[in-house]
Amino acid sequence: MKRTIARREWFSMDVFGIPLQGTHHFAHSNERNRTGILLLTGFSTPRAAHGDSGVYWAQSFADSGYPSFRIDVPGSGDSGGDVFTESLPFISAGGQGPVTVEIVKQLTERHGLNGVVIIGHCAGAISALFAAASCKECCGLVLMAPYFHVPQALRLKARRALIDWATRSRMGGLLSRLYLRSRDFRPLLRTNIPPKNANRPLLGRCKELASAGLPILVLKAPGPKPSGTKPGTGEFDYLGYLVKMASSRNRIEVKTIEGAHHNFANHVGRTAVQQHVENWLAAFFPSQDCEEALVNAGLCTGPYINPAESSGLYRLRKTSFSEGHGL
Amino acid sequence: MRVQTEYPLNHEQQEQPGYFEVPGAHLYTVLHRVKEPIARVLLVGPFASARHYSYTYWVLWARYLAHRGVEVLRYDYRGVGESEGVFEEMSFDHWSEDVQLLAGWLRGRSPDVPLVLHGLEIGAILAATAFYAGIGDLLLLWSPPANANQSLRSELLRWLALQQISRYSGERKPASVFIRELEEGSSLEVAGYRWSSRLWHDSFKVELPPGLGNEPSLQSANVRPLKIVSLGKEAAPLVKSGYLAEEEPKDFTWLFVDNWDWIAINLDHSGEGE
DSSP states (O other), X not given: OBSEEXXXXXXXXXXXXXXXXXXXXXXXXXXXXSEEEEEEOSTTOOTTOGGGHHHHHHHHHHHTTOOEEEEOOTXXXXXXXXXXXXXXXXXXXXXXXXXXXXXXXXXXXXXXXXXXXXXXXXXXXXXXXXXXXXXXXXXXXXEESOOOBOOOHHHHHHHXXXXXXXXXXXXXXXXXXXXXXXXXXXXXXXXXXXOTTBOHHHHHHHXXXXXXXXXXXXXXXXXSOOTTSOTTTTSOOHHHXXXXXXXXXXXXXXXXXXXXXXXXXXXXXXXXXXXXXXXXXXXXXXXXXXXXXXXXXXXXXXXXXXXXXXXXXXXXXXXXXXXXHTO | OEEOOOOOOSTTEEEEEEEEEETTEEEEEEEEEESSOSEEEEEEOOOHHHHHHHHHHXXXXXXXXXXXXXXXXXXXXXXXXXXXXXXXXXXXXXXXXXXXXXXXXXXXXXXXXXXXXEEETXXXXXXXXXXXXXXXXXXXXXXXXXXXXXXXXXXXXXXXXXXXXXXXXXXXXOHHHHHHHHHTTOOEEETTEEEOHHHHHHHHHOBOOTTTTOHHHHHHHOSSOEEEEOOOGGGTTTSOOSXXXXXXXXXXXXXXXXXXXXXXXXXXXXXXXX
């Protein structure tokens, strides 16, 4: 049995006495003084993620010059720690935040990294937000399908049963269609105040980070709704709210990936995530490989030109952000 | 509530990940090491997209066994999870070969220690096939389908049902349309894995060995012990259930205790027979 194979190796680390297992995808050359990537999967998902999309992304980012790490958080995958039967409230309250901070610190120290960008999906995005607020080594965030409300375990169970029924019966399908249509009118009745079940501590952290100018890329998948319905209809616009509440220094970028599902595991989703993240990384955290390639191609002889400034690919700040996403 | 995991904290018992070389790829494996094991178990897991749901409990089962003095090897199939390889280029032949090579390696660690093959869903067919080729001393099967196509079909239906949520009834395509496409040579992406038409066609031929559905008659015809367990909704998310969304974590001690008892009793009997 080998520990290392071409381009990757497994690693373990001890966090608060819990042994964690992960996979390290090597960047092309010396990894010191680079920006690392930490991928956190969603609720109780092994580190390969849905459809092994985590493996695909980590390898892609490593190929672009960013050492990438996937790790199983306590109680999931190959890592130690107890499996919580009520992990949603735990994660929503920031329960995995301290563990994530410790992982980032250890990775930074072990590999001599400049900093770490945390890419979190779903519940992983929540942990990433809580961690980033108390971790100077975290230099950027990519939040995939984050949620800003507190899921209620009982409601969740009932909702699952309802979804199950709606997809299997004719009557369920009809009622589901009516429900989705009714959501078109709900925003008209609502002001820009977060609903009662909003995760206020999380919103607070997010606002702090955004106001401090931390680069944040948010990737959204259109919710489960019939084609022709506007994305996000009927839901409180948390991201718009955050941008409005954060200072003008905020560097939040939001992308909606049409054709992707919640887990972004299908071909459309995984490719779009890869491209958006790589463009965003090149803009905010240009890798040495990227700089060297530009120099070799004769495109850059002096200081590195930030593509964010030169190409306008990634428009910063609230005003331009609003243009693209109706926020 | 929390489900306690029997993670090894002493040096006599360790979980050792590694990469095992097979033709053209490396398989990701985790060996639950035990000092002087009373038996060894090779866990042959469910199909690609089902891995995700069952993973936590598969690991807990491995730890449960290791805690009782059984060395366990679990792994990801070629082209799946942490293993190398491109999923759409793989076939059931590759995955059968994975079982044989790993079982051979595990047996080679100390040939006199009994080897148990334990398969879940499609993994149960692969484990049973290896057992019938003479590999292993005990066979434990959880929810084996009659053939691999049954499992693929149920995975397809589950995935389609999730897709239907986002479509009006007029936009929904029945499963038969997708199945016809697969049968006519097109590939289909299911839960992030691209199923080739070849995979679909081959899945009909990947069956439980003849007569295995009839456990008592087989038990009497075979000197080596085997057990088949049919798991229902109560065992979700370890096995596929009626629910579409992810299941909440559960305590599977009831399942582990019962199956461990069977293994322990049959290990004793296999010792008597020698």
